[in-house]
Amino acid sequence: MPVVFETNKENRSFLSVWKIKETEKQLAELLSFTDLMRNQLKLISNPEKRLEWLASRLLIQRLTGLPPCVSHTSSGKPNLNKSDLNVTISHTKGFATVLVSTQICGVDMEYPSPRISKLSERFVNPTEEKFISGRDEPTYHAVIWCAKETLYKTAGIQGIIFKDQMLIDPFLPEKSGTLSGRILFEDSPCQVYDLSYKITDEYYLVWHW
The missing domain is CATH 3.90.470.20 (4'-phosphopantetheinyl transferase domain)
Incomplete structure (x- = not known):
């Protein structure tokens, strides 16, 4: 196995x-x-x-x-x-x-691919772009995408907009670690979620439990 x-x-x-x-x-x-x-x-x-x-x-x-x-x-x-x-x-x-x-939990994984960065304008907001600041953009984009997918699965809020209604707090990507994300949905109180992540040559992985 x-x-x-x-x-x-x-x-x-x-x-x-x-x-x-x-x-x-x-x-x-x-x-x-x-x-x-x-x-x-x-x-x-x-x-x-x-x-x-x-x-x-x-x-x-x-x-x-x-x-x-x-x-x-x-x-x-x-x-x-x-x-x-x-x-x-x-x-x-x-x-x-x-x-x-x-x-309540959530998990997402993606394989490394240029396609994630090509689509980053759809899910990375200006606040997140500031802390990325031209550094390892493919890694940041992939982890942020997985993190927002994990938040979506965890919160279960229909119709949420990844770019405008989710925010990933600044982090420095390592092989594994933790980061935090927030959901900013209409009049709901801002909720902070602790997320864990793992980066390998073959996949990116983010989860919340």
């Missing part, structure tokens, strides 16, 4: 990253399927997406010991059927990650 990173918080929250090396057949043989899961997988035609779906379910199975049967709310938030645990899922090129927790 190619788990390349794992961490936990006070035995209440567990995060795991899987590097996908198996074939679809090999992944499927490790998974305990329900009828719902078989039907969900049938709806996915893209081979890469099928691998990511299988790997994420295997991580849920591994972390919880429960059948990894996941349904989604109307907003797209995953729910682990017949469990009070919170679950959040992300995947990117060749990797899948899952975080399960007794607390």
